[in-house]
Amino acid sequence: MIHFKNVSKLYPPDVIGLDHVNLRVEHGEFISIVGQSGTGKSTLAKLLFAEERPTHGVIEIGGWDITKISNRDVPLLRRQIGVVFQDFKLLPKKTVYENIAFALQVAGIPSARVREVVPRVLAIVGLEDKVQRFPHQLSGGEQQRVAIGRALVHQPKILVADEPTGNLDTLNSRDILELLKKINEFGTTVVLVTHDREIVNRLKRRVITLEGGKITSDVEEGRYKL
Amino acid sequence: MFTSIYRVIKFALQNFWRNIWLSVITISMLVLTLLTVNILLVLNRATDQVIAYVENRIEVNVYFNESADQTKVNEALTYLRTLPEVKDVQEISADNALVLFKEKHAQDPAVLSSVDEIGRNPFGPTLVVKARAAKDFDTIISALDNPRFRDEIRQKDFSDYQSIVGKIRQTTTQIRDGGIVLSIIFFIIALLIIFNTVRVAIYIHREEISIMRLVGASSRFIRAPFLVETILLSLFSVLIVMAIVYPTLALIEPKFSQYFGSGAGGLTSYFEQNGVLIFGAQFIALLFVTMVSTALALRKHLKV
Ligand SMILES: Nc1ncnc2c1ncn2[C@@H]1O[C@H](COP(=O)(O)OP(=O)(O)OP(=O)(O)O)[C@@H](O)[C@H]1O
Ligand SMILES: [Mg+2]
Numbered sequence: 397m398i399h400f401k402n403v404s405k406l407y408p409p410d411v412i413g414l415d416h417v418n419l420r421v422e423h424g425e426f427i428s429i430v431g432q433s434g435t436g437k438s439t440l441a442k443l444l445f446a447e448e449r450p451t452h453g454v455i456e457i458g459g460w461d462i463t464k465i466s467n468r469d470v471p472l473l474r475r476q477i478g479v480v481f482q483d484f485k486l487l488p489k490k491t492v493y494e495n496i497a498f499a500l501q502v503a504g505i506p507s508a509r510v511r512e513v514v515p516r517v518l519a520i521v522g523l524e525d526k527v528q529r530f531p532h533q534l535s536g537g538e539q540q541r542v543a544i545g546r547a548l549v550h551q552p553k554i555l556v557a558d559e560p561t562g563n564l565d566t567l568n569s570r571d572i573l574e575l576l577k578k579i580n581e582f583g584t585t586v587v588l589v590t591h592d593r594e595i596v597n598r599l600k601r602r603v604i605t606l607e608g609g610k611i612t613s614d615v616e617e618g619r620y621k622l
Numbered sequence: 623m624f625t626s627i628y629r630v631i632k633f634a635l636q637n638f639w640r641n642i643w644l645s646v647i648t649i650s651m652l653v654l655t656l657l658t659v660n661i662l663l664v665l666n667r668a669t670d671q672v673i674a675y676v677e678n679r680i681e682v683n684v685y686f687n688e689s690a691d692q693t694k695v696n697e698a699l700t701y702l703r704t705l706p707e708v709k710d711v712q713e714i715s716a717d718n719a720l721v722l723f724k725e726k727h728a729q730d731p732a733v734l735s736s737v738d739e740i741g742r743n744p745f746g747p748t749l750v751v752k753a754r755a756a757k758d759f760d761t762i763i764s765a766l767d768n769p770r771f772r773d774e775i776r777q778k779d780f781s782d783y784q785s786i787v788g789k790i791r792q793t794t795t796q797i798r799d800g801g802i803v804l805s806i807i808f809f810i811i812a813l814l815i816i817f818n819t820v821r822v823a824i825y826i827h828r829e830e831i832s833i834m835r836l837v838g839a840s841s842r843f844i845r846a847p848f849l850v851e852t853i854l855l856s857l858f859s860v861l862i863v864m865a866i867v868y869p870t871l872a873l874i875e876p877k878f879s880q881y882f883g884s885g886a887g888g889l890t891s892y893f894e895q896n897g898v899l900i901f902g903a904q905f906i907a908l909l910f911v912t913m914v915s916t917a918l919a920l921r922k923h924l925k926v
Contacts, residue, residue, distance in 0.1 A: 445836075467841065470835075470838075471835075471838040471839060471840045472838070473838075474835070474836065474837060475837075475838035479836055485829075485832070485833055485836065487829065487830060487833060498833070498834075498837070499837035499838075501629055502834045502837060502839035502843055502844075503838055503839060503840075504625060504840075504843065505625075507625060546837065547837075550838065
């Protein structure tokens with residue numbers, strides 16, 4: 397599903413984001429990427445959804461070589477990869493429903509289809525009873541659910557979550573983790589970037605550790621160790 | 623496809639309303655630009671009318687001697703009528719000239735009594751010659767130097783209409799040149815203002831735009847609302863200018879024709895007959911300028 401071949405990312409002038417990374421993630425996997433601050437976790441995530449282009453190496457996603465993907469094709473890629481961030485990135489003046497519908501609308505999906513998909517997604521993330529609320533009327537965990545719901549509208553093959561629990565307390569973090577696991581069980585490949593020791597230890601899934609832009613450990617059913 | 627067009631227009635209208643003051647300022651500037659252009663058009667039209675009015679009144683008064691032979695006068699009259707530069711010739715007989723003179727000076731007993739003192743009609747016949755255009759004037763004067771009746775003519779009297787027309791033209795040309803410079807300046811300002819409006823709109827919507835990009839909106843879909851908003855701004859501006867120009871013309875038209883007549887066709891009717899052309903052309907020109915400006919702003923500030 398995801399294939400990094402000898403990928404390096406240099407930020408000008410000479411900051412190393414990623415350093416000769418080789419990585420293969422199979423369809424349906426749930427991987428966690430851990431590492432200290434500034435070791436290239438977000439860089440790896442950004443390369444996945446083409447927010448950044450690699451300096452060297454080749455990246456393939458579902459057999460599609462996105463190494464030199466054109467700006468024109470980026471939207472197509474983004475409709476196949478859901479993204480979630482620490483700061484939710486919701487539109488404050490739109491309701492829960494509108495925030496999720498927005499992702500479909502801007503992709504030119506007909507209104508009838510939007511009315512069909514949004515409630516389904518709301519059911520998955522468990523927010524059916526809060527559709528008319530605005531983001532500021534929701535808890536952090538609920539806001540992150542909205543963001544995850546939005547990431548799911550195109551039924552993506554991959555979900556990339558960059559520290560989705562970074563702003564949440566333990567209980568909310570657990571909820572979000574359960575939600576990600578549920579999404580993974582539906583067949584979506586999940587790439588989770590995290591700092592959270594407890595989460596990694598609860599997950600008992602594949603863990604990749606980055607240090608200075610290099611993969612220093614890649615363990616099936618890993619535990620958080622730094 | 624239709625859904626997308628509908629959504630793009632909806633986003634554009636939202637941009638427009640949410641930054642209503644920005645929209646108001648932008649439209650005001652565009653209106654000012656167009657008004658300058660329209661003032662120039664009206665001025666052009668009015669100048670034509672004033673010149674037509676003046677040329678219509680260009681007269682040469684040819685005064686014959688008291689003792690002039692009526693056959694010579696008739697000869698001169700016929701001759702003048704054959705000239706292509708002459709529009710019309712009228713004869714005022716000696717008796718009539720005296721009556722007119724007395725009417726003119728009815729309030730002035732001193733003048734009247736001095737005429738009476740002479741005891742006879744001191745006036746000769748007069749020919750009033752109307753020229754077709756101010757420039758024909760010299761030809762007519764020199765034509766009257768014809769030896770057949772030159773000696774019968776006491777005086778050729780004329781106002782220097784040509785220099786009046788020349789002055790009108792010169793003044794309006796200066797105003798027009800100034801107006802064109804002003805229009806160009808306003809157009810450049812309009813360009814900068816549109817650029818800034820789009821820049822600010824992009825800044826205000828940066829969050830929305832970055833989210834649109836994240837969830838896979840095509841760059842065309844992200845750009846289109848800004849272009850549509852620019853079309854709306856241009857359209858509103860032209861409509862507002864039309865709403866200003868027509869009533870204003872209707873207001874000044876009666877005063878204007880009171881002085882200068884509506885010989886060259888009224889201002890209002892000119893704008894009514896050519897309205898589609900005049901304002902259509904202005905809309906297209908404005909749209910061109912604003913679209914270029916928007917495209918530049920999007921290119922510089924919207925990296926999608
Ligand atoms: N746009 C950029 N321009 C220049 N350098 C950058 C840029 N983005 C990241 N870097 C640098 O690249 C390195 C890796 O950054 P990255 O954001 O991937 O780290 P991270 O592992 O996500 O850190 P954190 O845990 O703090 O989020 C850092 O040294 C960072 O300063
Ligand atoms: Mg990071």
